[in-house]
Amino acid sequence: MSLRTPLKHVRRHGSARDGTDHFWKQRLTGLANLVLSVFLVIFLIRHAGADHAALKESLRHPAVALPLVLLVISGTVHMRLGMQTIIEDYVHGESSKIVLLLLNTFFSVLVGATGVLAVLKLGFGA
Amino acid sequence: MAEARPRTGVEGKGAAANRPLSPHLQIYKPVVNMVMSILHRITGAALYFGSLLLVWWLVAAAVGPAYFDYVNGLFATLCGKLLLVGYTWTLIHHALGGVRHFVWDTGRGFDLETVDRMSWLTLLGSALITAVIWIYVIGQRGGF
Secondary structure, three states, X not given: OOOOOOHHHHOOOOOOOOOOHHHHHHHHHHHHHHHHHHHHHHHHHHOOOOOHHHHHHHHOOHHHHHHHHHHHHHHHHHHHHHHHHHXXXXXXXXXXXXXXXXXXXXXXXXXXXXXXXXXXXXXXXO | OHHHOOOOOOOOHXXXXXXXXXXXXXXXXXXXXXXXXXXXXXHHHHHHHHHHHHHHHHHHHHHOHHHHHHHHHHHOOHHHHHHHHHHHHHHHHHHHHHHHHHHHHOOOOOOHHHHHHHHHHHHXXXXXXXXXXXXXXXXXXXXX
């Protein structure tokens, strides 16, 4: 006989069964984005109007390509979570909500994968 | 008495008719923390689609010099530059809004005076940082 009460099944998990997962990932990626955005802004300032050869040369260095890859990943995860909240707040029809949530995931993954691919292609010397 | 039958509530589009609604945005006088909260969401949504700009630029670089020059040329138009200034402010404002939320996450800064001060700082800080970035870029490039 177990002495555990059913409370353990509900505690901290909420109606979506993932507890504070959404909140936590939003904060985690937010913090990463904060640091990586500073890098991005400096990178973009330095390459404002730079020609293709100069940009390619910088991206070939892992210390430039890596933070960019991390930013694209962290940024798209963060924006997917944020848009999910917006959709859940404003779209009340069950079917349109599910369709938009699916599109949100597809869009974010597509943007993220495309960005990573582009940086890697340049990083490996396209 | 058909009317006496309890409404089936959530299903059925007509179910919501004639029910009183709780007061919403148009009822309240805008105050700074409310406006910054709304702006945080709007800038977040703008950055969602703005991610396409960054990825487009990276893809253009990956495609090759000719297409990269073409895309850079579009960003160099007046419209393109104004868009980039807007993008800069949007990113900085959302980032500072995030910092404000991090402060709240620690349980601090919930008194109205601090909330208002942090809200104004978000707005002033984002405007200031955006201005510094673009003044620097303009200085470097010798023109807008």
